Amino acid sequence: xxxxxxxxxxxxxxxCSKFGERWDSGAEELMxxxxxxxLKDAGIDxxxxxxxxxxxxxxxxxxxxxxxxxxxxxxxxxxxxxxxENMCASGTEAFRGACYAVASGAADFALALGVEKLKDTxxxxxxxxxxxxxxxxxxxNGTAPGNFAQLATAYMTAHGVSxxxxxxxxxxxxxxxxxxxxxxxxxxxxxxxxxxxxxNAPMIASPLGLxxxxxxxxxxxxxxxxxxxxxxxxxxxxxxxxxxxxxSVSNGSESGHNSWDGSYFHTTRIASKKAYEEAGIKSAxxxxxxxxxxxxxxxxxxxxxxxxxxSQPGKGWRDVxxxxxxxxxxxxxxxxxxxxxxxxxxxxxxxxMLYEMYLQIQGKxxxxxxxxPRIGMTHNLGGSPRENIASVAIVGRYE
Amino acid sequence: xxxxxxFGAYVPRLRLNRQAAYDAxxxxxxxxxxxxxGERSMANWDEDSITMAVEASRDCLTSHKAEDVRNIYFASTxxxxxxxxxxxxxxxxxxxxxxxxxTDIGGSLKAGTSxxxxxLNASKDGAPSLVAAADKRMARVASSNELNYGDxxxxxxCGTENVIAKLVGHHSVSMDFVDHFRxxxxxxxxxxxxxxxxxEGYSKxxxxxxxxxxxxxxxxxxxxxxxxxxxxxxxxxxLMAKMAGIGEGAxxxxxxxxLGDTGAxxxxxxxxxxLESAKAGDKIMVVAFGQGVDILVFEVTAEKDKLPKRxxxxxxxxxxxxxxxxxxxxxxxxxxxxxxxxxxEFDKKTALSVLWRKRDMIYGLVGGKCRVCGTVQFPRSQVxxxxxxxxxxxxxxYAMAGLECAVMSFTxxxxxxxxxxxxxxxxxxxxxxxxxxxxxxxxxxxxVKVGAKMRMTFRIRDNDEMRGGFKRYFWKAAPV
Numbered sequence: 108x109x110x111x112x113x114x115x116x117x118x119x120x121x122x123c124s125k126f127g128e129r130w131d132s133g134a135e136e137l138m139x140x141x142x143x144x145x146l147k148d149a150g151i152d153x154x155x156x157x158x159x160x161x162x163x164x165x166x167x168x169x170x171x172x173x174x175x176x177x178x179x180x181x182x183x184x185x186x187x188x189x190x191x192e193n194m195c196a197s198g199t200e201a202f203r204g205a206c207y208a209v210a211s212g213a214a215d216f217a218l219a220l221g222v223e224k225l226k227d228t229x230x231x232x233x234x235x236x237x238x239x240x241x242x243x244x245x246x247x248n249g250t251a252p253g254n255f256a257q258l259a260t261a262y263m264t265a266h267g268v269s270x271x272x273x274x275x276x277x278x279x280x281x282x283x284x285x286x287x288x289x290x291x292x293x294x295x296x297x298x299x300x301x302x303x304x305x306x307n308a309p310m311i312a313s314p315l316g317l318x319x320x321x322x323x324x325x326x327x328x329x330x331x332x333x334x335x336x337x338x339x340x341x342x343x344x345x346x347x348x349x350x351x352x353x354x355s356v357s358n359g360s361e362s363g364h365n366s367w368d369g370s371y372f373h374t375t376r377i378a379s380k381k382a383y384e385e386a387g388i389k390s391a392x393x394x395x396x397x398x399x400x401x402x403x404x405x406x407x408x409x410x411x412x413x414x415x416x417x418s419q420p421g422k423g424w425r426d427v428x429x430x431x432x433x434x435x436x437x438x439x440x441x442x443x444x445x446x447x448x449x450x451x452x453x454x455x456x457x458x459x460m461l462y463e464m465y466l467q468i469q470g471k472x473x474x475x476x477x478x479x480p481r482i483g484m485t486h487n488l489g490g491s492p493r494e495n496i497a498s499v500a501i502v503g504r505y506e
Numbered sequence: 507x508x509x510x511x512x513f514g515a516y517v518p519r520l521r522l523n524r525q526a527a528y529d530a531x532x533x534x535x536x537x538x539x540x541x542x543x544g545e546r547s548m549a550n551w552d553e554d555s556i557t558m559a560v561e562a563s564r565d566c567l568t569s570h571k572a573e574d575v576r577n578i579y580f581a582s583t584x585x586x587x588x589x590x591x592x593x594x595x596x597x598x599x600x601x602x603x604x605x606x607x608x609t610d611i612g613g614s615l616k617a618g619t620s621x622x623x624x625x626l627n628a629s630k631d632g633a634p635s636l637v638a639a640a641d642k643r644m645a646r647v648a649s650s651n652e653l654n655y656g657d658x659x660x661x662x663x664c665g666t667e668n669v670i671a672k673l674v675g676h677h678s679v680s681m682d683f684v685d686h687f688r689x690x691x692x693x694x695x696x697x698x699x700x701x702x703x704x705x706e707g708y709s710k711x712x713x714x715x716x717x718x719x720x721x722x723x724x725x726x727x728x729x730x731x732x733x734x735x736x737x738x739x740x741x742x743x744x745l746m747a748k749m750a751g752i753g754e755g756a757x758x759x760x761x762x763x764x765l766g767d768t769g770a771x772x773x774x775x776x777x778x779x780x781l782e783s784a785k786a787g788d789k790i791m792v793v794a795f796g797q798g799v800d801i802l803v804f805e806v807t808a809e810k811d812k813l814p815k816r817x818x819x820x821x822x823x824x825x826x827x828x829x830x831x832x833x834x835x836x837x838x839x840x841x842x843x844x845x846x847x848x849x850x851e852f853d854k855k856t857a858l859s860v861l862w863r864k865r866d867m868i869y870g871l872v873g874g875k876c877r878v879c880g881t882v883q884f885p886r887s888q889v890x891x892x893x894x895x896x897x898x899x900x901x902x903x904y905a906m907a908g909l910e911c912a913v914m915s916f917t918x919x920x921x922x923x924x925x926x927x928x929x930x931x932x933x934x935x936x937x938x939x940x941x942x943x944x945x946x947x948x949x950x951x952x953x954v955k956v957g958a959k960m961r962m963t964f965r966i967r968d969n970d971e972m973r974g975g976f977k978r979y980f981w982k983a984a985p986v
Binding site: 228229230232235240241243244245246247248249250252253254256257258260261264309310311312313315358359360362363364365366368369493 | 884918943978
């Protein structure tokens with residue numbers, strides 16, 4: 108394996124807007140909100156930025172194409188701006204671009220900013236109707252909930268888990284995120300919810316009910332990265348450095364070859380394994396302090412915890428019910444409320460996950476602060492169980 | 507000897523309960539009470555005359571190879587396209603293109619028999635001809651037509667080898683006797699007085715034609731064992747038979763009680779019904795009326811009993827789900843300005859260039875089979891999907907429409923726009939290899955399960971309302 112970028116890049120500053128139904132803001136206002144916090148945190152001047160990566164997933168309903176919207180909105184100093192899109196994994200993609208620029212020596216300071224303004228479409232849920240002209244002729248007429256619901260069907264089939272047990276476990280996943288989100292002033296949903304409410308909610312795509320699905324939110328998140336040496340020279344303490352950044356993209360074997368049973372994320376397994384190698388983590392269940400994973404749907408989180416090699420295949424639902432991933436459990440997961448409650452402005456989500464890890468490691472997470480976390484891992488997934496992008500980042504204290 | 511060598515039929519699964527329809531409308535049209543019994547077939551929202559004709563043709567070709575077909579005649583008064591060879595769409599769905607002549611026949615309720623005559627004539631030199639007929643006629647709310655019509659299709663393969671019903675003779679007259687209006691812009695039929703149609707139309711035009719037909723076949727009326735004559739007036743066929751000296755016992759049931767009148771297809775639907783039970787030596791007369799008359803006479807041969815089993819009309823009739831929700835019938839037929847929501851608004855424009863390049867994939871459900879590793883896959887791709895192969899440009903076309911598949915995972919989606927919510931779809935896998943995420947149709951909660959066996963069926967995928975109702979078709983999975 109290549110040498111990787113472990114400890115070559117430090118996060119100098121981060122910012123995140125309030126997520127939610129931001130009727131008061133367009134994409135531009137959200138971008139600035141995240142950026143102001145980020146730039147202040149980094150403590151540098153805007154003119155020191157040498158490159159930027161800009162992520163969105165559904166830019167056709169807000170900013171449009173190219174790097175220009177970011178450069179225009181922030182009046183960046185005519186630096187290179189690259190617009191990246193990798194579905195729901197776009198945010199981590201922007202971060203990856205910025206980190207690689209710093210790790211390669213091409214830039215001393217690079218900006219990653221993700222934004223999504225979804226609440227100008229006139230209806231709830233993700234905008235549909237994308238995909239090319241051939242997809243439109245044959246792809247099943249589905250939605251994200253419908254595609255992820257099938258993960259639940261297949262998981263139950265593969266592991267002999269009853270519908271009742273799974274429903275309880277995925278209900279607990281959402282219950283836990285609501286508990287956590289209630290402590291997060293930037294979260295879209297800040298209200299704890301009773302288990303009964305979750306279990307009896309209307310069905311969206313069977314077996315996923317309303318509380319099994321994250322909503323869509325408006326929001327933006329940003330990071331400025333540099334090298335650990337520069338961070339130190341700027342007088343930074345408690346430096347958070349990047350330990351691993353890995354991406355795995357489906358090549359069609361899940362959707363087109365009968366070797367996949369639909370019950371797991373092939374790509375997540377690959378990306379996480381590579382990330383542990385890059386970060387030098389031998390036993391993730393013992394070494395990772397906390398997770399922010401892509402809980403677009405409750406069942407996604409449950410299955411992901413197996414594919415990240417934390418829970419045993421087919422046993423994740425038991426760990427969930429045992430409280431293993433609760434705020435007071437062995438490895439807290441979605442301590443900020445996750446996609447479920449912090450919200451899911453698509454192109455910003457990967458950066459939002461990193462934002463929480465960054466705050467936690469620095470001890471700045473307020474009422475939801477965990478005790479002495481050292482290693483945080485994010486998992487940002489784009490697409491559907493059968494065709495996706497799994498993006499994994501590990502960050503931790505620079506020592 | 508030319509004749510029919512195979513038959514097939516198709517009836518949509520849903521059957522509208524006529525009492526339910528009457529109950530909804532009796533406040534307005536209490537006079538329909540006499541028709542409020544039995545049921546009529548009702549196309550699903552994703553069915554039209556093309557999809558039904560494709561299914562009937564597949565049923566017919568259970569015993570024969572589609573690629574041997576040299577002519578396709580498609581009869582209907584409800585062809586989905588005004589300027590696009592509807593019969594050609596059927597050909598593409600059957601994966602037949604080369605050496606094929608495809609022809610639409612319409613404009614009259616006797617289009618089905620006219621197509622059959624054309625098919626038989628075209629097959630005299632041995633070139634097999636497929637004759638498909640289907641209709642999905644619209645009728646005004648609270649009309650008798652609404653209760654009397656049915657949706658359905660029949661298909662007959664004509665040829666000279668292993669003929670199961672040889673053509674004894676045929677006779678036609680063309681007279682511009684117009685008994686209902688349906689102009690170019692009309693959605694619905696508008697009828698003239700039935701008594702006039704019976705007395706001046708049927709009674710004066712049909713008996714002489716039957717007489718001439720019998721003479722051409724050198725037969726007497728009493729020689730006819732099965733007399734097939736569709737009519738919305740049930741007494742008329744009996745009257746015509748009597749006037750021609752044909753025994754009352756020979757008059758075939760109009761299938762009104764459980765199917766309804768399938769328009770231009772109905773003479774052929776009734777012919778399939780007769781063929782299913784006919785014995786060698788039986789003589790079948792088919793009479794179709796519509797601005798003239800077509801008369802065909804067949805004699806059933808001993809080959810009929812050797813014809814491999816198919817679903818046929820009886821099989822499709824047995825696959826049935828009662829529908830008592832009249833509102834659903836209206837919605838499926840676009841008779842209700844129903845609130846579809848913004849998710850129904852996405853543009854359905856078809857990239858015709860893509861459709862042309864991928865027509866075997868989209869209309870024929872043709873996938874690929876890798877020459878290197880043998881993996882079957884859908885769609886056929888440039889690089890083999892098998893993770894242990896990935897051979898480049900290694901795949902031969904592999905037709906998958908006829909293969910049974912199974913449900914690997916599924917959902918019932920209440921968020922997605924579907925004319926019949928919730929939208930059922932899921933990953934289907936073919937035992938030979940190959941899988942894809944498919945829309946399901948004709949599915950109920952009880953039927954869709956992991957591992958359930960499914961059959962692929964050719965259906966409407968989208969209706970492009972911005973371009974004049976241009977229909978997009980693809981294959982869906984339906985419970986076996």
